[in-house]
Amino acid sequence: MKVRIFxxxxxxxxxxxxxxxxxxxxxxxxxxxxxxxxxxxxxxxFSQGRVFFSNKLYADNLKKFTRNWYLxxxxxxxxxxxxxxxxxxxxxxxxxxxxATICATGKRPxxxxxxxxxxxxxxxxxxxxLTQMKQAGLAVFVLSCPPLRTSVRNVGTGVRLEVAAYxxxxxxxxxxxxxxxxxxxxxxxxxxxxxxxGFLEERFHQELSAKxxxxxxxxxxxxxxxxxxxxxxxxxxxxxxxxADVA
Amino acid sequence: xxxxxxxxxxxxxxxSGVSDVSPLEFSDIYVPKFRISxxxxxxxxxxxxxxxxxxxxxxxxYNFLDVEPAPDGLAPDMHQKFGFNMFSGRYGNVYSVRxxxxxxxxxxxxFVPKETCWEEDGRYYDPFRPAIQPGGFASRDELEKDVAFHxxxxxxxxxxxxxxxxxxxxxxxxxxxxxxxxxxxxxxxVAGRFDESKYAFHNYSFSEVMEDAEAFIAMARxxxxxxxxxxxxxxxxxxATASGDHVLPAxxxxxxxLRAVCGELHKKYDFVDYxxxxxxxxxHPMRAMFFQPNLRSVxxxxxxxxxxxFFDSHNKGRPGAKKRAASAEKGPAKGRARQKQHDLxxxxxxxxxxxx
Numbered sequence: 001m002k003v004r005i006f007x008x009x010x011x012x013x014x015x016x017x018x019x020x021x022x023x024x025x026x027x028x029x030x031x032x033x034x035x036x037x038x039x040x041x042x043x044x045x046f047s048q049g050r051v052f053f054s055n056k057l058y059a060d061n062l063k064k065f066t067r068n069w070y071l072x073x074x075x076x077x078x079x080x081x082x083x084x085x086x087x088x089x090x091x092x093x094x095x096x097x098x099x100a101t102i103c104a105t106g107k108r109p110x111x112x113x114x115x116x117x118x119x120x121x122x123x124x125x126x127x128x129x130l131t132q133m134k135q136a137g138l139a140v141f142v143l144s145c146p147p148l149r150t151s152v153r154n155v156g157t158g159v160r161l162e163v164a165a166y167x168x169x170x171x172x173x174x175x176x177x178x179x180x181x182x183x184x185x186x187x188x189x190x191x192x193x194x195x196x197x198g199f200l201e202e203r204f205h206q207e208l209s210a211k212x213x214x215x216x217x218x219x220x221x222x223x224x225x226x227x228x229x230x231x232x233x234x235x236x237x238x239x240x241x242x243x244a245d246v247a
Numbered sequence: 248x249x250x251x252x253x254x255x256x257x258x259x260x261x262x263s264g265v266s267d268v269s270p271l272e273f274s275d276i277y278v279p280k281f282r283i284s285x286x287x288x289x290x291x292x293x294x295x296x297x298x299x300x301x302x303x304x305x306x307x308x309y310n311f312l313d314v315e316p317a318p319d320g321l322a323p324d325m326h327q328k329f330g331f332n333m334f335s336g337r338y339g340n341v342y343s344v345r346x347x348x349x350x351x352x353x354x355x356x357x358f359v360p361k362e363t364c365w366e367e368d369g370r371y372y373d374p375f376r377p378a379i380q381p382g383g384f385a386s387r388d389e390l391e392k393d394v395a396f397h398x399x400x401x402x403x404x405x406x407x408x409x410x411x412x413x414x415x416x417x418x419x420x421x422x423x424x425x426x427x428x429x430x431x432x433x434x435x436x437v438a439g440r441f442d443e444s445k446y447a448f449h450n451y452s453f454s455e456v457m458e459d460a461e462a463f464i465a466m467a468r469x470x471x472x473x474x475x476x477x478x479x480x481x482x483x484x485x486x487a488t489a490s491g492d493h494v495l496p497a498x499x500x501x502x503x504x505l506r507a508v509c510g511e512l513h514k515k516y517d518f519v520d521y522x523x524x525x526x527x528x529x530x531h532p533m534r535a536m537f538f539q540p541n542l543r544s545v546x547x548x549x550x551x552x553x554x555x556x557f558f559d560s561h562n563k564g565r566p567g568a569k570k571r572a573a574s575a576e577k578g579p580a581k582g583r584a585r586q587k588q589h590d591l592x593x594x595x596x597x598x599x600x601x602x603x
Contacts (some may be wrong), residue, residue, distance in 0.1 A: 008594035012600035032597040040322075093318045100389045110318065111390040112385045114329055121322035210599040218596055 001139065003028040003178065004066065007080025010034035010145045012133055013206065014080065017224020023241070024232055031065035033058045036084050041107060042125050067088040076139040078231065082126040082175050084145040085168045086152045086217060088119060097157035119171045127178050134182055141185040143231055144172075147193065147200040153216065165198045187234050190226040193219075233238035265532050271552065277560045280513075280520040281475055283410060285309055290335040290408035294342050294416025296481040296524070296545060299331050301412075303554040311335070312408055314400040331377040335408070336400055339376045342416040343451060344459040344508075345429040350375070351466055354401035361426040364390055365439040374423075374430055377438035405470040412477045413463075414524075415505040418451040419488060419497070433489070448489045450501075456508045464516070475518045478509045482528035484543050502529070524553045577584070 003026060005011060015030040036055040041054035050070040053059040063069055071077060097108035099115050110118075133140045148168045151154045155164040179186045193204050204223035209215045219227075257263035258275045265273070265393055283289070290312045291301045299447040304311040317323075317331035326332040330339055341347050352358035353375075365372040370383030371390045376397075384390040405411075411458075421433045433448075435441035460478075467474045480502060486498035506525060528537045528549055536544060538550025 009596040032601050035593045035597065037593065066403055088320055091318075091320050092281055093320060100385075100392050103392060108396055109389070111380055112387050113380060113382055114321070116317070117322075117325050117329060118320040121320055121325060122478055124322075173365045209595055211595060212596065215596070217593070239258065 001211070002074065002077045003078060004091045005030040005078035005080060005143065006033045006062075006065075007143075008033070008039065008084055010036075011080050013146065013219040013221060013224035013227055014143075015224065017220035017226070018228045018229050020221065021228055021232070024073055024236070026232065028235075028236060032079075033060065033061050035196070036081070036087065037125055039081060039084070040087070040122055044125070044132055045127040046135055047122065049229070051129070051132045051136050058100075060168055071133060071138055071152075071233050072135070073136070074140055077133065079126075079130065079133075079140060079142045080145060080221065081171070082130075082142060082145075083172050084142065085148055086155070088122050088171055089159065089164040089167050090152050090154040092154065092158070094163055094167070096163045098121060098160070099170075102162060102166055102221070104167065111118075111149070115167070119167075123171070123178075124176055130179070130182060130184055133224050134184065141187065141226060141234070142179055143187040143227065144189045146204070146223055146227075147198060149200045149205055149217060149219075161197065161199075169198055179210040183236065185234070186198050187227075187230055189221075190230055193223055193226060270533050270536070273527075273556075277522055277556060279561050280517065283309070283477075285560055286581050287406055288312055288409045289406050289412060290410070291412040292334050292336075292338065292341045292347060293338050293412075293414025293479075294483065295482045296416070297340075297412070297414035297479075299550040300382070300414065300479070301334055302523075303550075304433070306374055306392075307558065312404065314404050314407070315397065319530070328381055330376065335404055336378070337379060337397055338401070339379050340416070340431060341413075342431055343418065343420050343429060344376075344415060344421065344456055344463060345430055345451060347413060347525075348459050348463045348466065349407060349429050350401060351463070352519050354398045355466075358428075360423065361425045362423050362428065362445075363394070367438065367440075372438035374434070374439060375428075377432060383438070405467045405474070406465075406469065408474065410475050410477060411467060412479070414479045415456075415480050415509065416481045416483070417485065418456060418501040418504050419485065419490060420449055420451065421446050444537075450490055451504070453504045455510060456504055459510055460512055464512075465521070465585045468518075473518070476512075476516075477520045477522060478512060480505045480509055480521045481524035482525045482545060484529075486543070501525075522557055524557075527556060 002134035005014065005028070009032065011030050011032050017028060018028070033053070034055070038055050041055070043053055043058050045052050045054045053062055059069060062071070066072065087164065092187060097110050098104055100111050103109040117202045130140065130142070148155065148164060150161065155161065176186055193201050195201055200223070204219050206215050206218045207222040255498045256275065261540055268274070272489065274316060285308060288310050289304055291304070301311060311543055312334070312335045315331070315337040317326045317329070321331070323330065330337045331338070341350065349358060353360070360375070362374055364387055365374055365377070367383065370385070371387050373390060373394060374378060380393070384393065421430045422428060423430065424445055425456060430446070434446055464476060484498040485494055485501060488494045488537065490497045509521045510518045527533065537546055537547050537552065538544065
């Protein structure tokens, strides 16, 4: 079975990494569905047994890279979405407010269920898409976006690192719990890429884009290679038919 | 022969003011006592009907205060569930003026209730805002922190507002016997457990409501001597009465007391205005046309008509004053610029890797 991995901009590092490793004769490729900015609005729909993208950019990219307007049942789909926590952690709100459990004096305490609701607001449409994919009977697995970088705007500057780490951990936990309930396999980041505090190790930061502009957000090709190695290792044990075509 | 009725305007007579006129076209039913401009800092509280008033002020770009705004990352369809975006703070429905006075007395430290937490199945509820946190707070400590923050924000509200809008909802309520603390709902309905040794029904009289209203006015003007007030009475009948009476006369009693208090305050103070939302929905010339089939909930066209009368009255005779279309919700410009910059980085990353 062909393996196609899609997701937000974090798939760029995965693609760069994939090019540097042995794919073990797997027919596997990666493509971007579009910026993560669209993940917080409805972007997919289930119709007549199939999953389509209702977001035009996502739909056009699916068509461009797979020649289909829907997610084909002949493909095992890897989704790199849902654990992109920088959107939550860098929000200016957390400069003045903190989760109640760890709230510093002078900050607005935010109750746990409110934090969960904020996380749910961020993740719900990705979750909706994954539920639709299961409904459509598609083979689907999720691979984690890279761990949060401490260079992301606000993180460690306006927003305390402890707060960012708390939010990141809660968001990931909530998402993984959802995947477990839906029986969707999850491939976590390589342990050696994560600091003790849960952030991306600095050596895996992409400091500059290919254009040379500063990048405070993405992981580099070395991270991508390690992550794709984990994906391939998982695929070796997963119950998916092999197809020995050249990718 | 002449008398004081000769020369009165048409609005003073039942025939010309009501029965010969469409109920959608009552003239001069509301003549504002003072102007409310888009610079006026407006705070609002009250029962469920009052939420509509706040929404309309916001939609029309008035300077509506909210000292406990919703987190940016919380989806708008979840705001009300968590008590956000309803009034000027996260206090939920304030049904009685006793509750209102009490809230600000707690904020300034002059009243500390004895009972501050209800526990149920390992979750914790605020007796004074039982519906504010769906499923309750995770711990007593979390509840106490939330209350402390809430009251700190309430302490600022009176000093910041130029105009306080309050919709009087009910005269019936429940109190804690230990300290006479007014509860927004009967324990055991939304949260808590009813215990007749701890809680009692109270139906506020005209003099009690009047005293509470004047206490609130005094408290507010102590912080802000120029504060003005706009009072209305909710047209929504009682869901149920614990008075022992039939719910219909119980409702009429309640609304009559509240309406009489508003009338008295309106006459007594030049800085208190009264807007007849009650009359515009619930009085018999309106033929109950603005109620839902349950004759209790106000339908949205009714809310719209009431607010149209309000804003048209305030804009009357102001050259060039036009109804402003509701603007799309916009975050602060700075935040949008930052988000755009971040999105650019992500778009670039995709283009660079996959664009070739």
